[in-house]
Amino acid sequence: MTWRYRCVLLFIIFGFFLVIARLFYWQIVKAEELSDLGQSQYTHSLKLTPQRGIIKSSDGFPIATNTLSYIVYANPKVIAKKDHTAKLLSPLLEIDEASISAKLDKDLFWVSLKLNVDSKEKESIEKLKIEGIGFEQEYVRFYPEASLAANLIGFVGKNDVGENKGYFGLEGFYDRLLRGKEGIALVVRDALGRPIVSKINNNSPEIPGRSLELSIDRAIQFMVERKLKEAVEKYQASGGMVGIIEPKTGNILSLASYPSFDNRNFIEYDPVLYKNPFITNVYEPGSTFKALVMASAIDSKVVKPETKCPICSKEVEIANYAIRTWNNKYYENTTMIAVIQHSDNTGMVYAGQKLGLDRMLEYFDKFGIGKLTGIDLQGEVLPQIRAKEDWYPIDLATASFGQGINITPIELLVGFSSLANEGKRMEPHIVRKIENEDGSLVEIKPKLLSKPVSSSTAKVMTEILVNAVNKGESKFAKPKGYRVAGKTGTAQIPIDGHYDPNKTIASFIGFAPADDPKFAMLVIIDRPTTSIYGSETAAPLFFNIAKDMFAYYGILPTESE
């Protein structure tokens, strides 16, 4: 009897052991997997896509916001009369019947018929009450000001996994802040699939994207874009761009380029237009650069405004190259003030030679030439300045009047605006404030980058530039009664190792009012054909914009003329 008893006991113990082992396997080893499986039988996981942050102009107006859009889909398995359905949908979706029919013939539960359908289109499709046709809601970017500041804002496209992603401009630069964080919610359903309690498990809530408040003034941007377009058409140019900065803070007030694109339908435009030329185009600045070289020469005390140029009576010969003035007029013993006024290349060669290569490169560095400005836009290009040992006397001479040296427009504008801010160069910024999830605002404070010249040099240079505007080639376009400091530029474009005399980049750079500058502006007209000169194309546009800005800011004339 004992062996039977022991055998049964052993069998029972073994049975218990098996149960314990199985329980251990389920409860410990497979616990998480089984829990998920169980949950999936009575819950439905829902992806919560956060709304993308809004981009507002300085007056708080949303220039990039979100709106509703729908994907129209069909379940071919429940659509009985496929040809009839295709016939009904075709005019509403603006897709030919054959394409819709082909999609409805597929042996699938879900086929997409059309993307980006707006609420009105959705309503008219809903009225047809077709079984098997449904809508998926999503948020898409909406630009109330249409393509205003398109290059500056960038656009929202899709990444490789089909998620929204910002490209170019602010959408690209601030993409991580703007897109927020996706969340997941679980919806509990009853046996019939009806929701019982929603969001029972909301452990990973969605975090909405942060909004940005820009320093861009919507009214100025609108006015600048309109005037730029008119100027490009008037001067029959290939394109143009305008950048306006507040010298004291580095806040960008406007950044416009033409031709541009439409952010919503970006796919229909040449990808070349997506880039913001103000930060990506590299060009030889020509005479607008003379202001920086002359300021460097005065600051290092190698010349004074009244210093007379001993080599300016004729062409200057350097290593078999003849440096001429733009109009072949030469002024004997001309002063540095007149050199800027006449945009005299020979006088600039003299100032450059007096400055010397070492000091010139040192000042370039302080003006931020050959450095990224740090502007908060995606895609800023860094043109390289050649190494010191690769500079020849002819390079020093041509760089003095802005040829043979490559920069971006933003580099020049930021460097030049230091002359309007007591010699202090500020970091350029588009975003002024970032709005947190809780609605609090983080202010981006102005940042000093360098102090290329002293405040007294900046003051002297301002007077030289005011004189250049009052007596120079562009004086006819200047608004009466205002003191404007500025310089024209007509840079030849290097093509196949030579400069084409008929293809130029016409520009004008300046700031106003000269005594208490509210803005510094760079205007560039690319390859104008009615006149190749900056004084006849870019300068009138500069003053045309400046005139409106004086009225907008309520700045009164200070001089009677």
Add this chain to the structure above:
Amino acid sequence: MTKPVLIILSLATTIVALSVIQVIVSTRLSTSGVELADIQNTTQALKNSNVLLSEELVQSSSLTQIASGAATLGFVDSKSEVYISDSLPIAKR
């Protein structure tokens, strides 16, 4: 009735009562799910309506729209500005 029978009876009654309550609560919860779904749909519809109205509002107040409206009405840019400033103090005249 003896005491043990009373205890057993009250326990049984409690169990039955609790079971009934559970059934009622479950049924109510299940029904309120439909109501909840309705409330959610209404909330979503209101949110959608808010988005569409905001869209209309910002579009109507956009400079692009205002400029085009002004042009239709015949407004043009002023060609000459008139500045009204305070007269100069006697000492400066």
